[in-house]
Amino acid sequence: MVTEIKLGLCNPPEPIYLHVRNGELNGESYLWYNYDNKNQITTPVTQTGLAGYISELKLTTKEFKGKDNIKLDIYVRADDIYVVRTGKETNFAKSFLLAVSLIQDFSKPLIIAATAGEGNVVFCNLYDAATKTRIRCEWNKDADWPAIIDSVQTKLQTSQNSHIVSGEPILF
Template sequence: MITEIKLGLCNPPEPIYLYVKKGELSGEYYLWYNYDINNKITTPVQQTGLTGYISELKLTTKEFKDKNNIKLDISVRADEIYIVRTGSETNFAKSFLLAVSLVQDFSKPLIIAATAGEGNVVFCNLYDAATKTRIGSEWNKHANWLAIIDSVQTKLQTSKNSHIVSGEPILF
């Protein structure tokens, strides 16, 4: 398959990180944001959904306030490569994992949606992008989160999303 390459100005092929947080900045409320680490600037993202192909789940350790924190990185191929990063113990991560564990076919695009809860809580709703149908799951606070991640990652590796042409394979 030949992919048309757009010439001219573009963004470098680096992933765009979206961080999950219910917040407010200059009167703007948001559920996820970009963070420029070099300039220490938070930029709210007004859209609450991201449509694309989930290509990888990964646990990453990041240091914050002299403490190691385990983050769940959700790699998504869309118009760009996005990585949704959230704390592994957050309601967002857990509601995402419960829903994504029900997905059988990762060759179809999904919508990952951030949804506000009480206080500072953010949940994740997952939708089939073609039908706009929510992939529902029952809350299970005792789920084996690592087993879910392993199971989904196995499905992703067998699916390979080989027909996707919106970027090179994500290598870590």
């Protein structure tokens, strides 16, 4: 398969980071946003779903208010490379991990959808992109999160069209 490369002005091939938060800006509600660190500007993203191929899960440490916070980064290949970043202890991360643990074939596109809960809570719904069918899972607040991440990473490594880059050890 030959990939057509558009020539001319473009942006560098850096991932687009989508952060998860149930927020409001100028009277408009949003569930994801981009953050420009340089200019300290939050830009809400109005779409609540992201369709693409999950290619990697990674835990990263980010400093916030003088403390280290561990984030779950979900890498998605689509029209660009996206990284959905959320706190590892959030309802979004846990609902994503429970649903993604049921996926056997990562060579098919999925839709990751942010769904508002009560207050500032955000959950994740996962869908088969071809059939638009939601991948239903039972909530389990006591799930073995490191084992789920390890299992998903193993499936990602063996799935066609996927690539995993080893990151730091998975600790929950």
